[in-house]
Amino acid sequence: MEKKENNMYVSTLGEGISFRSIRETRFKNACIAVHFLYPIERADVTPNALLVALLNRSCAKYPQYIELTRALCMLYGASVHTSINNLGSCQMMTVEISFMDDRFLPGEECVSGECADLLSEFIFRPKVGEDGFLFDEDDLAYALKNAEERIRSRINDKEEYASCRCVDIMCEGEPMTIEPGGYLEDLPNVTREELTRVWKKVLSTAQVEIITVGGADYEPVKEIFAREFNAIDRHCVELTPLPPYKEPKEIKDVTERMDVQQSRMVMGFRLPVQEPDDMTVVCRLMSSLFGGGPTSLLFKNVREKLSLCYYCSSSYSRLCGTMYVYSGMDESNKEKAVEEIKRQLAVIARNEFTDDEFEAIKLFAICSLDNTKDSVGSIESWYAFQIFDGCIRTPEQEAERIKAVTRSQVAACASLVRLDTIYLLAPEEPVETNEPEGGKDDESCQ
Amino acid sequence: MSHVSDRFDVRENTLIGETFYYTTHPTGVRIVVCPKPEIKTYYATFATKYGSIDNEFRVNGGEFTRVPDGIAHYLEHKLFESEDGDTFQRFEKTGACANAFTSREKTGYYFSCTRYFDQAFEILLDFVQKPYFTPENVQKEQGIIAQEIKMSQDSPGRKVSTNLMKAMYRDHPIRDDVAGTVESIAQITPELLYKCYNTFYNPNNMVLAVSGNVDPQQVLAMCDKLLLPRERLEIERRIPEDDGKIVQPFIEEECDVPFPIFQLGFKERWREMSAREGILSGLIRKSVFGSISDFYDRMIRKKLINPGFGYSSVDVRGALASVFKGVSRSPESLRDEIFEEIERVKRDGIPPRIFECARRSCFGAIISCFNYTEDIADNLQDDIMFDVDTFAAIKAATDVTVEEANELFRRQYDISNSSLSVVRRSKEA
Numbered sequence: 106m107e108k109k110e111n112n113m114y115v116s117t118l119g120e121g122i123s124f125r126s127i128r129e130t131r132f133k134n135a136c137i138a139v140h141f142l143y144p145i146e147r148a149d150v151t152p153n154a155l156l157v158a159l160l161n162r163s164c165a166k167y168p169q170y171i172e173l174t175r176a177l178c179m180l181y182g183a184s185v186h187t188s189i190n191n192l193g194s195c196q197m198m199t200v201e202i203s204f205m206d207d208r209f210l211p212g213e214e215c216v217s218g219e220c221a222d223l224l225s226e227f228i229f230r231p232k233v234g235e236d237g238f239l240f241d242e243d244d245l246a247y248a249l250k251n252a253e254e255r256i257r258s259r260i261n262d263k264e265e266y267a268s269c270r271c272v273d274i275m276c277e278g279e280p281m282t283i284e285p286g287g288y289l290e291d292l293p294n295v296t297r298e299e300l301t302r303v304w305k306k307v308l309s310t311a312q313v314e315i316i317t318v319g320g321a322d323y324e325p326v327k328e329i330f331a332r333e334f335n336a337i338d339r340h341c342v343e344l345t346p347l348p349p350y351k352e353p354k355e356i357k358d359v360t361e362r363m364d365v366q367q368s369r370m371v372m373g374f375r376l377p378v379q380e381p382d383d384m385t386v387v388c389r390l391m392s393s394l395f396g397g398g399p400t401s402l403l404f405k406n407v408r409e410k411l412s413l414c415y416y417c418s419s420s421y422s423r424l425c426g427t428m429y430v431y432s433g434m435d436e437s438n439k440e441k442a443v444e445e446i447k448r449q450l451a452v453i454a455r456n457e458f459t460d461d462e463f464e465a466i467k468l469f470a471i472c473s474l475d476n477t478k479d480s481v482g483s484i485e486s487w488y489a490f491q492i493f494d495g496c497i498r499t500p501e502q503e504a505e506r507i508k509a510v511t512r513s514q515v516a517a518c519a520s521l522v523r524l525d526t527i528y529l530l531a532p533e534e535p536v537e538t539n540e541p542e543g544g545k546d547d548e549s550c551q
Numbered sequence: 552m553s554h555v556s557d558r559f560d561v562r563e564n565t566l567i568g569e570t571f572y573y574t575t576h577p578t579g580v581r582i583v584v585c586p587k588p589e590i591k592t593y594y595a596t597f598a599t600k601y602g603s604i605d606n607e608f609r610v611n612g613g614e615f616t617r618v619p620d621g622i623a624h625y626l627e628h629k630l631f632e633s634e635d636g637d638t639f640q641r642f643e644k645t646g647a648c649a650n651a652f653t654s655r656e657k658t659g660y661y662f663s664c665t666r667y668f669d670q671a672f673e674i675l676l677d678f679v680q681k682p683y684f685t686p687e688n689v690q691k692e693q694g695i696i697a698q699e700i701k702m703s704q705d706s707p708g709r710k711v712s713t714n715l716m717k718a719m720y721r722d723h724p725i726r727d728d729v730a731g732t733v734e735s736i737a738q739i740t741p742e743l744l745y746k747c748y749n750t751f752y753n754p755n756n757m758v759l760a761v762s763g764n765v766d767p768q769q770v771l772a773m774c775d776k777l778l779l780p781r782e783r784l785e786i787e788r789r790i791p792e793d794d795g796k797i798v799q800p801f802i803e804e805e806c807d808v809p810f811p812i813f814q815l816g817f818k819e820r821w822r823e824m825s826a827r828e829g830i831l832s833g834l835i836r837k838s839v840f841g842s843i844s845d846f847y848d849r850m851i852r853k854k855l856i857n858p859g860f861g862y863s864s865v866d867v868r869g870a871l872a873s874v875f876k877g878v879s880r881s882p883e884s885l886r887d888e889i890f891e892e893i894e895r896v897k898r899d900g901i902p903p904r905i906f907e908c909a910r911r912s913c914f915g916a917i918i919s920c921f922n923y924t925e926d927i928a929d930n931l932q933d934d935i936m937f938d939v940d941t942f943a944a945i946k947a948a949t950d951v952t953v954e955e956a957n958e959l960f961r962r963q964y965d966i967s968n969s970s971l972s973v974v975r976r977s978k979e980a
Contacts, residue, residue, distance in 0.1 A: 132922050133567075133919055134919050170842070170851075171842070171843065171848040174842045174843045175904075175905070177912075178908035178911055179907075179911055180911075181911050181912065181914060182911065182914070182915030182916055182919075183915075205915045205918060209568070209918050211949070243852070247851065250854060250857070254809070254810055254878060257809035257810065258808070258809055258810065260809065261706070261707050261708070261809075263705050263706075363807075366704045366705050367698060367701040367702050367704075367705060398648070399639040399650075400639060400640070404639075405637075405639075405640075408695065412695055414698070415695055415698030415699050415701075416702075433702050434698065462643075464644075465646075468643075468644075468645075468646035468666075469643075469646055469648075472646035472666060475591045475665030475666070476592050476665055478591055479590050479591055479592045479923070480922060481922075
């Protein structure tokens with residue numbers, strides 16, 4: 106049964122499986138994405154991470170990676186991506202293929218049909234060894250080695266590292282601390298049998314969202330996935346509710362030292378507004394006004410006016426009801442920066458921002474929504490990330506919600522924000538004024 | 552297909568289904584417009600051919616001037632201030648997202664927006680043409696830029712690439728950070744900033760590119776109103792002579808990284824690369840060392856590389872090289888394997904089937920670039936600024952041959968002229 110919602114054709118292919126097709130002829134490329142959504146389980150996190158790292162490297166038709174990459178190149182650079190994201194108390198595992206729109210290929214060539222088939226090969230006919238388990242021992246060794254390198258190398262990106270440390274400290278025992286990329290200590294226990302178990306579990310229990318964006322006729326794609334999923338015995342799981350709001354009791358203030366030149370500070374806040382609360386749209390605007398780019402209060406005051414930080418920005422998670430402020434600074438400025446960041450939040454809570462600032466933030470949010478419609482990838486992820494929201498909105502509908510937000514609603518949201526954790530990653534020794542030579546090569550500076 | 556419509560040279564490319572409008576404005580600014588009526592995002596970029604390597608120059612045959620490292624980047628930051636306040640605040644009212652960047656050879660100012668294009672365009676052209684440097688506002692920026700420099704020093708990836716440049720180039724300014732050093736930026740004064748501004752922000756050194764739901768004639772009408780005439784200048788840039796040889800074959804630095812990080816560079820004597828050579832160089836790297844190559848497959852099996860293995864080119868005036876980068880448990884063994892592969896490919900050539908894989912994938916990537924107004928305008932602007940024939944590049948992706956690739960490969964990869972840069976944890980640790 107197919108129905109048309111806005112510019113989208115929606116159908117249900119089975120229990121917990123929906124298929125959405127968005128017809129777009131404005132682009133030179135197209136994509137098909139299959140998203141699997143299921144509750145996070147700590148025991149499955151590491152095998153799931155290894156699974157996604159291997160799923161797009163082979164299938165029964167192309168058992169060796171090199172054969173597969175060559176085949177994809179011959180399809181004019183089609184690419185298969187897999188990813189895994191945490192969404193509140195759930196995870197979303199994605200397998201997607203992007204490819205050129207047939208209209209732009211030389212002569213009578215056509216790749217869309219082959220790409221749809223190939224995507225289904227990855228999902229339904231992965232490479233299986235003689236023992237019946239997924240992949241082979243070389244594949245597993247490869248994935249284990251890369252996972253170890255990737256996990257150990259997290260420390261190289263100091264901003265990301267500081268941000269993860271702040272989440273760990275603030276949300277101890279909550280699903281937000283679960284690392285979708287997996288854990289070092291789990292690696293010795295990951296076997297091909299284990300990978301086979303988690304993949305079967307995902308295929309048979311996850312909620313499935315299939316989304317296509319492009320100019321081609323996607324009826325054949327729908328048929329492929331309807332047929333393939335029908336052959337699987339499925340018992341779809343209920344998604345776990347979002348982590349509940351926790352009022353911070355006392356502010357955790359943690360400093361850790363490392364061989365760095367510059368200190369990174371992350372401040373973690375909580376607020377009792379999460380999906381599907383209608384006020385999440387207000388909180389997003391509040392966070393943008395606070396620290397969302399060069400028009401925000403943090404950028405204008407903490408960075409530009411007081412020169413306390415090189416960067417200072419905020420982000421709000423509508424699923425977790427958390428907000429983080431990220432900054433880079435000299436350690437000696439920490440106290441001043443903390444005070445100024447708190448002061449800017451209080452300015453919003455007291456409704457003392459200017460009308461110009463408020464209107465600019467709204468316009469900015471509306472323009473970002475306009476922008477969502479300008480690429481295949483952003484259209485696809487716009488719909489994918491709304492699965493939790495209870496109802497699917499178009500960017501235009503979301504823009505109407507933003508237009509309706511008032512100043513006093515934004516102030517009220519800011520007054521609900523509570524500081525939970527201040528995390529500082531600082532140099533081992535007091536910072537000296539003479540700097541050694543160093544820097545970047547081919548990258549430019551913003 | 553090409554024809555002249557009013558003041559534009561109109562060139563249509565049927566392969567990608569786009570039309571470009573080129574003109575040189577009476578002020579000297581070169582302009583290109585690519586209308587994309589079906590896309591909501593407008594993008595405009597106004598840039599000068601001026602970057603971190605342009606530290607020594609003269610105007611109209613006068614005396615050469617040497618300015619502090621990092622001044623182009625500093626100037627970029629300061630141009631956002633004007634007598635009547637901060638430029639970001641002016642953009643706020645249009646909903647545009649504005650920013651700027653400085654690279655080795657280019658400083659670009661740009662915005663994207665989905666509404667109020669005319670207003671945002673006016674602000675862009677206005678602020679880039681109106682410098683406002685005072686001792687106070689110049690002084691204030693030092694703290695912010697010093698923090699930016701420090702932040703980049705915490706990145707092991709930056710260390711490994713800076714060291715590679717030092718191992719390959721004795722005097723070329725590519726050795727230095729785009730942002731300069733804390734010491735060099737301390738020497739920057741309003742007078743020096745004005746000197747650089749008045750030299751390099753001369754209209755005939757600048758290129759303006761626009762893409763989106765625009766009418767080229769209207770863009771030009773706005774330019775007529777907003778672009779300020781200035782006396783044309785002849786700029787002569789000087790960079791130290793380079794003999795084309797590397798300084799040292801190996802450079803190493805200790806740093807607390809879990810696994811060694813490396814970059815391996817093959818230096819070439821500098822020359823202006825044609826659009827076709829640019830495409831061929833990329834195809835060579837992909838077919839000989841990329842994930843479609845037998846070499847890549849072998850190195851993964853030998854556990855000498857991981858999926859982060861990659862490559863790029865250095866193509867800056869006076870500096871030309873191919874660079875391989877990644878994480879490896881033994882960068883030295885990997886280098887030896889790369890050397891062996893180079894000798895083998897020089898002898899046996901690139902397999903034609905693999906080259907065709909690379910070519911098709913490159914064709915797809917080029918076509919896909921023309922989805923996005925940002926990519927279109929940025930690429931067209933670069934092509935004009937650095938004399939690259941856009942149409943020749945697109946055509947090359949359809950008809951380059953493996954014979955051309957083999958011929959270029961033999962010239963490009965000289966094992967005796969390569970440097971390996973490694974950042975690894977100290978052996979005692």
